[in-house]
Amino acid sequence: MAIVKRRRSAPLDRDLTDALAVPAREWRAPTVDMARVNAEMGALWAALGQRAEGTGQPVQDPTAPVAGRDDGHESGRGVHTAQLMTRSSTVNVVAVARSPREAERLERAIVGLPDFQPARVILLILNESQPEGDDAFTIRASILEQPAAKHRSTIRFEMITVEVNPSMAEDFASVASPLLVSELADYLWWPGDGIVPSSIFRNLAEIMDDVIVDTASLSRMRESLPAIRALTTSRSRCPRVSDFVWQRLTIWRQLVAQFFDSPTTRHALNTITDVDIVYAPANERGTSGFSAALLVAGWLVGSLGWVPTGPIERTRTGYRLPLSTQPDDRSVVNAVIRLRPHYDSNFADGLGAITLRTGGPHSGTFSVARTSASDLTTSSNSRDLPHVSRVVLAPIPSDAELLGVALDEGGWDKVYELALDLASRWAAPDRGTT
Known part of the structure; x- marks a missing residue:
């Protein structure tokens, strides 16, 4: 019988507090402009820094480089508060919700992360009622803050939400790629069904280091499980696959x-x-x-x-x-x-x-x-x-x-x-x- 390694999880008696959206900006546009997104995010960090100056709590933009880790990841980026680096290296997460309702589930999980906060989350919401044309994309840039706890100080991370009609999202990989913070591992979280025959999943998986799925949600098990297996047997053996069911x-x-x-x-x-x-x-x-x-x-x-x-x-x-x-x-x-x-x-x-x-x-x-x-x-x-x-x-x-x-x-x-x-x-x- 194979040895089973028990994974760590948050202590049952821990008092977890969801991350809060501190500042946020939202706009509509015919495309997702990387320069506009980065400019808006920079303005949010500047506003947060000004607020911190009034309270005597220095804040550093998480895009500032910090020392790398010794576990095989490349040099990462961190969040600093009160001169203390609270996250030496984190990751990018691209999450895909196939409906606004599923988006609520994903957002609850992201703001409730117990011990590990990503540097940047890009949440794609597929919404059939979203208009096309000049207002095709609804974009929201926000900074989330996980309040300080006994075992760590305050942690802040970025979330970029893109809501669009599914007909306009086929090439979302080309939209998400420039928004990923460089030198960090990239994770695709696909929590629901629709892996097959989705070109969105296929194109995103090709540019990711890790893919996170929940095979309990697959209705087309006959096609979807072999598609996930194909990721693990590709010549490059990348991306890696994590399964909530496992x-x-x-x-x-x-x-x-x-x-x-x-x-x-x-x-x-x-x-x-x-x-x-x-x-x-x-x-x-x-x-x-x-x-x-x-x-x-x-x-x-x-x-x-x-x-x-x-x-x-x-x-x-x-x-x-x-x-x-x-x-x-x-x-x-x-x-x-x-x-x-x-x-x-x-x-x-x-x-x-x-x-x-x-x-x-x-x-x-x-x-x-x-x-x-x-x-x-x-x-x-x-x-x-x-x-x-x-x-x-x-x-x-x-x-x-x-x-x-x-x-x-x-x-x-x-x-x-x-x-x-x-x-x-x-x-x-x-x-x-x-």
Whole structure:
């Protein structure tokens, strides 16, 4: 079983305060003029500096260069308050909202980032009711301020919002590129559906260092998962991909792996015969736990070295994947993974339960189930050990927490890439399933 690294998150008892828009300017124009945007942003920083002079709190424009980091990123830029550099190096984030309603969700996450604030956010809002012509683009430049807390001083960062009719946004990559602060890593956050056949996604992904997605939101799983997988298998291996679903699965994978940490149960890994994965069906927003179920199945198959013996099969209650635990002999079907949708309000748009059954002299049952919006319950019962059950505090993380982790801990994840590779093949059986 692969080792699962627990990602950091904000302490549960932390008093988080959303970032506030300090000054802002808004205008309409037929195009997005980089010179106008930079001039307006410069005026905002100047106004903020004048305000700070009256309070005795010096403010420095975050476009002033500062010392670089030693973690592989290029020299970055920081925000200074009271002579203290509060962010030595940050990133650019380009976020795409496919409706004004989705834009509200993105803005809530951005202003609620707990521990990591980007240097500049460029938010594209696709709005069908936005006019075309001379007023095609509504542009808003603002400076957001995260108030000081015990563990850090005040942090300020920039947000540029561009609202436009989708028909005018096909080449948004050429608009966003000049607005990115140079020498910083560039992240694309695409939180919703529409990856395929969107030219906006494709063009933006080509100029980014990292792409952040939420595969729970994909309605066209058959086309979208292979498209995301293609990003990880490109010759340049750039951009890197982060998936909110994979982050939500961290605690699930950790708890499953813990069942077999003990020498007493470790040998039971070789006798697993059945795996049942219960997931949330699609809701009214189109989100579901299907990608989570596929990724967990991919993680188990990849980690244990199992081999699919045939295509994933549609059944009356869900899906069935026949497997061989002997990589050299695909003719032997001695394990099965079943995926089953089931509605429960506690599942949100993720997993409901994972149950593993072992056979032979080490027969037993090991399960993890979501029993409330904030708790997971683990249960194990085998010949080698008495029945054990425990409740684990595991609230579903917010968009702000997930985005913060993706920005702070971006990088290639080979375990995720293998799970995604298998999941994409099962989601699109005509493209190969073994």
